[in-house]
Amino acid sequence: MRTLDDLDVAGRTVLVRTDLNVPLQDGKITDDGRIRAGVPTIGALAERGAKVVVCAHLGRPKGEVKPEFSLAPVAARLGELLGQDVTFATDVVGDSARAAVAGLVGGQVALLENLRFEPGETSKDDAERGAFADRLAALAEIYVGDGFGAVHRRHASVYDVPQRLPHAAGYLIAAELDVLRKLTEDVARPYAVVLGGSKVSDKLGVIDSLLGKADRILVGGGMVFTFLAAQGHEVGTSLLEKDQLDTVRGYLARAEESGVEFVLPTDIVAAAAFAADAEHEVVAADAIPADRMGLDIGPESGKLFAARLADARTVFWNGPMGVFEMEPYSHGTRAVAQGLIDSGAFTVVGGGDSAAAVRQLGFDEHRFSHISTGGGASLEYLEGKTLPGLIALED
Numbered sequence: 001m002r003t004l005d006d007l008d009v010a011g012r013t014v015l016v017r018t019d020l021n022v023p024l025q026d027g028k029i030t031d032d033g034r035i036r037a038g039v040p041t042i043g044a045l046a047e048r049g050a051k052v053v054v055c056a057h058l059g060r061p062k063g064e065v066k067p068e069f070s071l072a073p074v075a076a077r078l079g080e081l082l083g084q085d086v087t088f089a090t091d092v093v094g095d096s097a098r099a100a101v102a103g104l105v106g107g108q109v110a111l112l113e114n115l116r117f118e119p120g121e122t123s124k125d126d127a128e129r130g131a132f133a134d135r136l137a138a139l140a141e142i143y144v145g146d147g148f149g150a151v152h153r154r155h156a157s158v159y160d161v162p163q164r165l166p167h168a169a170g171y172l173i174a175a176e177l178d179v180l181r182k183l184t185e186d187v188a189r190p191y192a193v194v195l196g197g198s199k200v201s202d203k204l205g206v207i208d209s210l211l212g213k214a215d216r217i218l219v220g221g222g223m224v225f226t227f228l229a230a231q232g233h234e235v236g237t238s239l240l241e242k243d244q245l246d247t248v249r250g251y252l253a254r255a256e257e258s259g260v261e262f263v264l265p266t267d268i269v270a271a272a273a274f275a276a277d278a279e280h281e282v283v284a285a286d287a288i289p290a291d292r293m294g295l296d297i298g299p300e301s302g303k304l305f306a307a308r309l310a311d312a313r314t315v316f317w318n319g320p321m322g323v324f325e326m327e328p329y330s331h332g333t334r335a336v337a338q339g340l341i342d343s344g345a346f347t348v349v350g351g352g353d354s355a356a357a358v359r360q361l362g363f364d365e366h367r368f369s370h371i372s373t374g375g376g377a378s379l380e381y382l383e384g385k386t387l388p389g390l391i392a393l394e395d
């Protein structure tokens with residue numbers, strides 16, 4: 001894989017795919033970690049005289065223009081971090097984008113509107129995706145892939161565009177791979193993996209391969225309810241992947257056969273609604289009332305998880321233990337973050353919201369060995385899967 005140091009970029013138009021998928025609340029960025037992580041590559045290209053065209057996605061607007069998913073606030077923050085104006089194009093490959101690119105001189109930066117406003121970006125149809133990739137590639141002469149958090153997506157800007165332009169990997173991708181590679185080689189054991197978050201259908205499958213790699217799998221967050229339901233328990237109105245119950249039963253059985261320890265919460269914070277001020281209480285994990293939703297692991301589980309991390313030598317964590325954005329449901333995530341720190345293990349926290357959670361809950365990032373911008377991307381890398389965004393960057 002070439003890196004951007006191998007490219008001659010002065011005066012040339014360089015399209016950079018970055019992962020700027022940051023959490024927003026009421027239009028305000030609540031954690032700018034992913035923007036900061038993109039700055040070294042964007043800044044270096046600008047410094048070397050490239051006309052830098054940044055592209056990225058935000059959320060899942062599903063091919064429609066939805067103002068609440070606009071990258072406009074991100075353009076402003078990117079400009080502050082770079083210390084220079086960032087021209088914002090109000091479309092992806094239309095008149096505004098073409099004008100923004102045409103107006104750049106060497107050293108200047110533009111950001112295109114959310115790639116996922118275009119149906120071609122995420123289309124499963126190769127021809128539709130390819131047609132959009134043609135239009136995106138036409139904006140630039142060179143492509144730099146730096147959106148590590150999205151390399152597991154076979155999307156036009158990640159997979160198809162680099163096949164149409166001379167390309168290289170940015171500094172973030174190189175740095176992430178340097179650390180994550182260590183988790184695929186000689187891991188110090190016990191190796192514990194903590195899974196949570198809300199992208200349950202996306203991420204349950206990772207357990208299949210983790211059963212052959214990890215010594216312990218701790219499950220919290222929205223992922224836990226499919227496990228509790230698989231064990232025959234009521235989960236109320238909590239997140240549930242009904243069609244995965246048999247798969248999960250299979251995981252539990254295989255874990256028992258192979259000596260991998262599954263750690264599931266013993267208590268849950270169950271709320272009357274998805275709201276910070278909703279009535280809520282701690283209930284036993286096998287006694288969630290039918291009209292309640294589980295929004296955090298309970299205090300006993302927080303202690304249990306920390307105890308099962310205490311003697312680990314390697315820990316990978318993706319997915320908050322609860323809806324940490326709301327204070328009453330943030331305690332499980334806090335307990336696990338503290339558990340990682342206290343373990344003294346080699347600790348990697350991966351994922352947009354997971355990284356945001358540790359920062360927002362006041363933890364010093366430096367107390368973890370690595371904070372990765374990739375959640376699903378890191379998991380798929382650890383699974384040993386072929387990642388479209390990495391394959392496409394190979395020569």
Ligand SMILES: Nc1ncnc2c1ncn2[C@@H]1O[C@H](COP(=O)(O)OP(=O)(O)OP(=O)(O)O)[C@@H](O)[C@H]1O
Binds near residue numbers: 196223
């Ligand atoms: N019990 C729960 N019910 C509903 N949502 C939950 C629950 N527990 C955690 N969450 C939510 O999960 C979200 C994060 O999940 P997600 O899988 O996106 O993690 P991530 O670290 O951002 O990884 P990635 O980078 O792959 O997106 C948070 O916004 C949090 O509120």
Ligand SMILES: O=C(O)[C@H](O)COP(=O)(O)O
Binds near residue numbers: 019150153377
């Ligand atoms: O948040 C992430 O993990 C990346 O930005 C990818 O987002 P996605 O899961 O919506 O593809």
